[in-house]
Amino acid sequence: MSQRIVVVGGGTAGARLAERLPVTLLGEEPHAPYNRVLLADVLAGRYGPEVITLPSPRNDGARHEVRVTGIDRAARVVHCADGEAFAYDRLVLATGSNPVLPPLRGLGGGRLPSGVHAFRTLDDCLALDALVRPGVRAVVIGGGLLGVSAARALAARGAEVVLAQQGEHLMERQLDAEASRLLRRHLEADLGVEVHTECRVRGVRRVDDAVEAVELADGFVLDADVVVIACGVRPRVGLALDAGLDVKRGIVVDDRLRTSDPYIHAVGDCAEHDGRLYGLAGAALEQADVLTEVLTRGTGAYRGTRALTRLSMDALELAAFGEATPLPGDDTVRLADATSGAYRKVVVRGDRLVGGVLLGDLGAVGALARAWEGDEALPEAPLLHLLTHDGGS
DSSP: OOOOEEEEOOSHHHHHHHHHSOOEEEOSSSSOOBOGGGHHHHHTTSSOGGGGBOOOOSSSOEEOSOOEEEEETTTTEEEETTSOEEEOSEEEEOOOEEEOOOOOBTOOSSSOOBTEEESSSHHHHHHHHHHOOTTOEEEEEOOSHHHHHHHHHHHHTTOEEEEEOSSSSTTTTTOOHHHHHHHHHIIIIITOOEEEOSOOEEEEEEETTEEEEEEETTSOEEEOSEEEEOOOEEEOOHHHHHTTOOBSSSEEEOTTOBOSSTTEEEOGGGEEETTBOOOOHHHHHHHHHHHHHHHHHSOOOOOOOOOEEEEEETTEEEEEEEOOSOOTTOEEEEEEETTTTEEEEEEEETTEEEEEEEESOOTTHHHHHHHHHHTOOOOSSOGGGGGSTTTTO
8 A cells, every 4th residue: 555645835846746756745825836936036026836836746635715723643644724734654844944034013913014024935925926017116124035035026117226135145044245245236226225234123013914124223214005024934833833743943853854753754945954954945945855865765865955056137147156265274366357346255274165146247156066966075186176157077
């Protein structure tokens, strides 16, 4: 008798499992699984929503608009809000993450004012699409990868965009200060985005139930017809907590992606492996692939993901991986072209490549990514060869 596999969550990881295994896939959203990475391109008008739909499940076991409310571990059954229940031999939690909504004035009451949206789901994207037109005043709160992507998409639609970032520079998790400066210059000079860093937002002003402006901590007020909140994400762990599973920041899993219950696994944004949360599509796909092997062959082990971040913004291509900020004793090589705005940097620790950033010219990114992902000793050659287009080969 084949085992009954139930997957809770129709995001990247859940959809990958449904593509490769006969599963019952339970997704909360009304849409078929889609590529979340491409939402900014949908908002920018480059793709229609249908283009980002992921491959159909192997069987007809995908269900939409299903909210799972509880797990009976003893009976191995999941219960849904509509009263339906699904028995399982193996349960996979691929519940993803929720956007972080900062404690700002004007956002209380459990419902966002009209015109204020997170940027996490296709519904968020479609709601913003209905609001954005040339001349609309849009404020993006958050200058990480998601905030920069949203600002770029809104600017492409002709909106007057202001990006407010609390930290010192944009995309702090991926970029060093110099790369961030070049990114900011591109946003401002090429896309017309007004960027404020070291800028704390105090609250959202509203008239009746509609947003009117964003108020900064220094008292400055930004008029706004649309506000996008891009302040990061938080793993969705409520089901796991209620079921008594081991949860820290995320749902704790071992190398076989098992939770503290051997019949329940977790993958994707909600899973915490070896003390680390990834929140990246590459990690979600790799975990789903490993779990496929675990469930079908009883083999396979997840050892972590070395994921490269890429962002395409028309005239600017960006890639970042690993540790872009060197530690004492690390070797660093930088190449910069002030005319074109291109910037390349690698960080080497001992005989290992540990990180890098490339803006503009990504000719060397393939060779660099292979050297970093392989975590092998670098050849004895000048470090400059790492930044050539062929990686020195």
